[in-house]
Amino acid sequence: MRNSLRYASKKHWSAITADLKLIYTAPSVPAAEEAFEVFAANWESMYPAMVASWRRAWQEFIPFLDFPLEVRKLIYTTNGIESLNARFRAATRRRGHFPDEDAALKVLYLTVLERQKNRPNPTGRINGWKAILNTLSMTYGDRLGLK
Template identity: 55%
Template sequence: MYDAEVSRELISKVTESVLAEMEAWRQRPLDRVYPVVFIDAIAMKIRQGQVVNRPVYVVVGIGLDGERDVLGMWAGTGGEGAKQWAGYLTELRNRGVEDVFMVCSDGLKGITDAIEQVWPQAVHQQCVVHLVRASLRYTNRKDWQKITPALREIYTAPTVAAAEARFEAFAAEFGDQYSAVIRLWRTSWPQFVPFLDYDHEVRKVLYTTNIIESLNARFRQAARRRGHFPTEQAAMKVLYLVVQQKRKGGGSITGRVYGWAKALNALILAYGDRITI
């Protein structure tokens, strides 16, 4: 009995220490400029009377030094919404993030306005991974082997004009069968094309969301082990520990982006008047 009480006391002290550390991390000041920021939300099962799916909003940024970092995480209520995003992005601005060059996200309705409300000069870049994934949801699996390489031809085009030509060819081939896919791409086009103005090094950073996709995969893995979280605090504590985990041989969430120097040179040409190093 005594040993059990000691164990509970030790666990309680460790938990309190982690929660205090997490709160300090969530309030820490941030850099003034982030060239690229990725935003996404992932559903977590959290008990609030009954177990429900709640969105956890996540922001990952790449600083001028090429270091990637999780800038913030928040547990929301209900479904993911642009209004909630506006509030969380405003919190980042209040913590020091005065300027962002590009914000990469999915195609959530109203998200462009939310981004511009906080960082008026930021470009909203539609996440290509999300766009392709959404496209495939409207198609039959048996056609994926034809559709996937055709879409790749569009988002790897050397110029905007070439992308437009390839998209029109795609629309001519698949439009009758998959009109919803064509409509999705036409609606998303203004947010899809910005990264096409940059060379290969910048595109690798922008159109592959490996950073946040990898983080979400680890979040899901941690959640599956538990089934659901008993409280919001418990969920955020576990996700915080996932973010802080250091992996040997690379693969950590934080760290330097490979080949960042080339990408930064291209960004300086585009945003030189807004960069101070």
Template identity: 45%
Template sequence: MSPRTHEVPDELLSSLLVNYTKPEDLIGENGLLKQLTKRLVERALDAEMTEHLGHDKHEPVANAAGNTRNGRSRKTLKGEFGELPIEIPRDRHGSFAPQLIPKHQTRWAGFDDKILSLYARGMTVREIQSHLDGLKGFPEAIEAVFPQTTVQLCIVHMVRHSLNYVSWKRRAEVAADLKRIYACATVEEAEQALTEFEAKWDAQYPPISQSWRRNWSRLIPFFDYPPEIRKVIYTTNAIESVNMSLRKLTKNRGAFPSDEALMKLFYLALRNITKKWTLPIRDWKAALNRFTIQFEGRLPQR
């Protein structure tokens, strides 16, 4: 299906410009563009934090390390728009690394291009979150190092990201309809389920189906595998938990005397991490059996 094009809704422009009387109202020191930038940046950073932690602000902790939000820090951005004070979310473990506004960065170039890009797509403030899809480069990094690897995006994170757009009273219904997509037996059935989801929900929440369509090629690889394997690979939470623990270990160290010193530190860290792996993976034996058949010669033999 070809991507849809979007025009800026007239009602959105009308609501934004309701108090406009002169150019200063739009581009002045306290004009609409500057206020809009602050709101968009802070909302986008909140979305990054949600993706980093794996759960929304008021939801139960969804990561193995027990990491949670821990207030905000302040920063003043400088750019074509002058100076702009913003608040950046923090996490308790200090492992959050913002992508939109990296740590220690105070200059933010390309302001006009970013804003025009968002509104050329007809995006509302909430829809800015869809600009964050794929920022971490996780699939590309894996494919560069392990070219034989099939990359499967995390379905759990995809659902959570989708529910960011949904009101609380509609969440259960939308989540159930999303499950009908990834619970299908085949790709063809999943595509039909996504089409039905679009027909039902696009009038209220168009960014959801847009995000699923945009990432579709990386969401469907697990349909190539039998159910035993699907149960294990549809989420990357375990991988991301390990990566987060390793990042926490190195982020406060400026340099290491050698590669060997770093590898030794990683070895000790991984040994401590594995001590916490006390809960068995559900249906792991059945999955391991299928992995051995599906990837003959690629699994270590004992």
């Protein structure tokens, strides 16, 4: 999404993101291809580099559509991951250096456990996690040791 928006004027961002959402939430590859053709027809004349980047990356994008919708949402919603990475960076930056690897891991572990009261989601929980966990266990339970 961000890569696409870097080519576009800010005034078109909401329309572009709405069109792109139809692609990455499509129930199947043919439906995604159809949504992409509509997207390309709407935006290629104005932002040819944006559409070309999607065309170049299409083969890498298609396997994403094999995931169930709940897992896809977990993948494309990176806010939780970015938030945790920012907390890790802040925790390690404040300390400068560590005597050994165990000390660094301990700081990261405590950072994960720390509640952040000034955040809308102080525990870092993911909305809809139970549905995602059910889908993951049914789809990838052998990898998770759940089957």
